[in-house]
Amino acid sequence: MNRSFSWKKGFFLLFLILFVLGFPRLVDAYFLHLAVTFFLAMILASSWDILARTGQVSVGQAGLFGIGAYTAAILFNRIHLSPVLGMVAGAMVSVLVAALLGYLTLRLRGIYFSITTIAFAEALSVIWLMTPGFTGGAMGLSTPPLFGGDRQQAYYLILGILALTVAAVWLIQSTRLNFAFTAIRENEEVANVMGINPTRYKVLAFMVSAFFTGFAGGFYSHYNTYIIPYEVFGLGISIACLVMPIFGGLYTITGPILGTIIVKVIEEYLRVTVSYGHQIAYGLILVLVVLFMPEGVVGLWRNKISPLFRPASR
Amino acid sequence: MEWADFLQSFANGLLIAGLYAAVTLGLTLVLGVMGIVNFAHGEMVMLGAYNTFWLFTLLGIDPLLSIGLSGLLLFFIGLFIYRFTIRPILNDPPLNQLLLTLGLSIFLQNLAMIFWKTDSRSVITPYSGISLSLGEVHVGLTRLLTFLIAVGLTLLLLLFLYKARPGRAMRAVSENNTASWLIGINVQKTYLLAFGVACALAGAAGALVSTVMYTFPMVGFKLSLKAFCILVLGGLGNIPGALFGSVILGLTESFVGTYVPEGSGWAEGISFILIMIILIIKPTGLVGTRRE
Numbered sequence: 001m002n003r004s005f006s007w008k009k010g011f012f013l014l015f016l017i018l019f020v021l022g023f024p025r026l027v028d029a030y031f032l033h034l035a036v037t038f039f040l041a042m043i044l045a046s047s048w049d050i051l052a053r054t055g056q057v058s059v060g061q062a063g064l065f066g067i068g069a070y071t072a073a074i075l076f077n078r079i080h081l082s083p084v085l086g087m088v089a090g091a092m093v094s095v096l097v098a099a100l101l102g103y104l105t106l107r108l109r110g111i112y113f114s115i116t117t118i119a120f121a122e123a124l125s126v127i128w129l130m131t132p133g134f135t136g137g138a139m140g141l142s143t144p145p146l147f148g149g150d151r152q153q154a155y156y157l158i159l160g161i162l163a164l165t166v167a168a169v170w171l172i173q174s175t176r177l178n179f180a181f182t183a184i185r186e187n188e189e190v191a192n193v194m195g196i197n198p199t200r201y202k203v204l205a206f207m208v209s210a211f212f213t214g215f216a217g218g219f220y221s222h223y224n225t226y227i228i229p230y231e232v233f234g235l236g237i238s239i240a241c242l243v244m245p246i247f248g249g250l251y252t253i254t255g256p257i258l259g260t261i262i263v264k265v266i267e268e269y270l271r272v273t274v275s276y277g278h279q280i281a282y283g284l285i286l287v288l289v290v291l292f293m294p295e296g297v298v299g300l301w302r303n304k305i306s307p308l309f310r311p312a313s314r
Numbered sequence: 315m316e317w318a319d320f321l322q323s324f325a326n327g328l329l330i331a332g333l334y335a336a337v338t339l340g341l342t343l344v345l346g347v348m349g350i351v352n353f354a355h356g357e358m359v360m361l362g363a364y365n366t367f368w369l370f371t372l373l374g375i376d377p378l379l380s381i382g383l384s385g386l387l388l389f390f391i392g393l394f395i396y397r398f399t400i401r402p403i404l405n406d407p408p409l410n411q412l413l414l415t416l417g418l419s420i421f422l423q424n425l426a427m428i429f430w431k432t433d434s435r436s437v438i439t440p441y442s443g444i445s446l447s448l449g450e451v452h453v454g455l456t457r458l459l460t461f462l463i464a465v466g467l468t469l470l471l472l473l474f475l476y477k478a479r480p481g482r483a484m485r486a487v488s489e490n491n492t493a494s495w496l497i498g499i500n501v502q503k504t505y506l507l508a509f510g511v512a513c514a515l516a517g518a519a520g521a522l523v524s525t526v527m528y529t530f531p532m533v534g535f536k537l538s539l540k541a542f543c544i545l546v547l548g549g550l551g552n553i554p555g556a557l558f559g560s561v562i563l564g565l566t567e568s569f570v571g572t573y574v575p576e577g578s579g580w581a582e583g584i585s586f587i588l589i590m591i592i593l594i595i596k597p598t599g600l601v602g603t604r605r606e
Contacts (some may be wrong), residue, residue: 057409059416104590107597110408111351115542119589122539126583130576235535239420246413277427277531279420286417290410291402 020159024152032151036223038264039158040216044237045244045256046165047212050172052242053251054198054205055185057110060117061241063124064094064210066232068217070128073141073227083146084157087218094214095207102206106199109188118238125233140228143221154223161219165212169253172208181205182251213241236279243282247289249298258297318450323572324565325451331564332461333526336519338541338556339471340512346551347488347508350400350411354418356538358388358513360426362520363529370437370524377437377525381463384517392513396506404505419535426531434528442525460522467518472553474511484508488551543585546592563588 068090183191248259270278362384548555
């Protein structure tokens with residue numbers, strides 16, 4: 001990676017930050033809402049990527065998302081905890097569950113881990129449906145609109161969480177954690193011999209990933225005002241979590257962000273054109289990416305497109 | 315009375331186990347021969363079920379007759395899928411294969427939703443209501459037939475694998491594909507045929523599914539998860555293990571349905587809980603060896 005600071009990059013970043021901060025003043029309520037859903041999806045994508053950096057491909061992020069969502073909703077309905085504190089609580093409960101699940105599934109490699117995470121999310125869905133007294137069952141739970149329905153405040157809150165997520169990814173990428181995660185992903189036995197404790201780092205990655213996923217869940221339940229088990233524990237969310245970063249480009253900061261934007265635009269377009277099955281894009285993207293662009297959009301840019309613009313005298 | 319309850323749930327569990335076995339056979343074959351866990355296998359079952367439903371609804375073709383038709387249709391769909399998606403990634407890391415087949419599964423689920431909406435459809439034949447009584451145990455005729463056909467399909471597959479030349483080639487390739495190549499087996503062709511046969515089995519299983527369950531776009535995914543549970547129970551990639559796993563899962567679900575309060579709801583979660591417990595205790599599955 002090119003580490004030298006360039007003015008061009010600096011100005012672009014500054015412009016991006018100003019644009020994102022001023023965005024709510026520029027657009028109407030619909031685009032503000034769209035931006036909130038995009039940021040939420042970016043958080044999910046980036047936090048999935050954190051876990052994937054240790055070689056653990058989760059197909060059950062919806063489990064952690066749902067736990068965050070329900071923790072926030074239940075705490076609000078039972079003890080009227082303020083929504084933001086509820087989201088923090090949701091994130092914490094997700095972290096605890098992830099720590100437990102992480103320790104239990106440590107010995108599972110590759111596909112076994114993936115299957116266990118699907119089973120985890122689906123099992124939670126069944127448990128939630130069958131214990132309506134506590135969880136609201138199939139009817140779900142509802143909460144009043146977040147900040148009294150003020151979307152600007154919601155926008156800045158989710159933007160803040162997204163900034164934290166990106167900061168966490170940046171920290172992981174620019175510290176020794178990056179070497180540890182990469183070594184474990186490439187070859188766990190070798191990493192172990194090199195003095196990296198795979199257990200510690202794998203569970204750590206799972207917990208960091210769960211924190212942001214759980215927080216996003218808590219935010220979702222308050223923002224959406226209504227959650228049902230089929231949705232928050234559903235396959236749709238788990239798939240979205242993994243398709244966006246894979247499409248954008250794995251193990252990068254910009255990949256999951258870029259991937260989310262493109263995938264969500266496609267999905268929003270399909271949502272208005274077909275009444276059912278707009279997730280068909282997710283399936284198609286997954287197949288095409290694995291077959292034709294395994295490094296995602298970022299890899300395509302780096303290897304194929306950006307060399308075209310480079311001066312020939314190099 | 316209680317003894318009769320027990321026998322009844324035992325019979326129900328055994329009958330549904332037949333269906334589960336039919337669904338799992340193809341998955342086991344692909345895993346055994348090619349070392350790929352095909353997440354889209356359930357969607358092949360779903361397509362077989364829809365094919366049977368439409369043939370029955372539009373043309374009045376009996377679901378039992380369309381077992382062969384569904385199998386044939388899915389055989390060709392399988393060849394197509396293998397040629398254009400699976401073959402290019404045969405040598406990729408297992409996680410790429412997982413992501414690709416998962417993508418196929420999501421794609422087909424949503425395609426089904428676009429074409430046929432999310433309605434639950436069922437095939438009701440003139441003989442759907444008939445049930446046979448054996449002492450105090452009552453068994454629906456369709457369920458019994460699906461069970462017998464599932465057993466028949468299993469025997470047919472075993473016969474194919476042990477007696478027919480291409481079947482024996484599949485077993486050789488599953489043991490060691492380099493050695494098979496050395497002794498003149500066309501490994502690529504064997505993979506192609508194995509994938510096609512697995513999809514044909516899924517199509518046939520789908521025809522059975524349409525007669526005893528609702529057909530809806532997610533039915534394949536639900537069955538896939540059950541099939542994973544069976545694989546984990548029975549060891550990965552061997553057929554006797556898959557049969558054993560099917561019986562265990564079928565009986566467990568049935569008994570939970572009978573003896574636990576609100577059991578039929580909880581029974582839906584049994585497979586997930588079993589997957590987690592078994593993999594956590596013994597990461598290579600209950601019996602059998604690790605495959606990388």
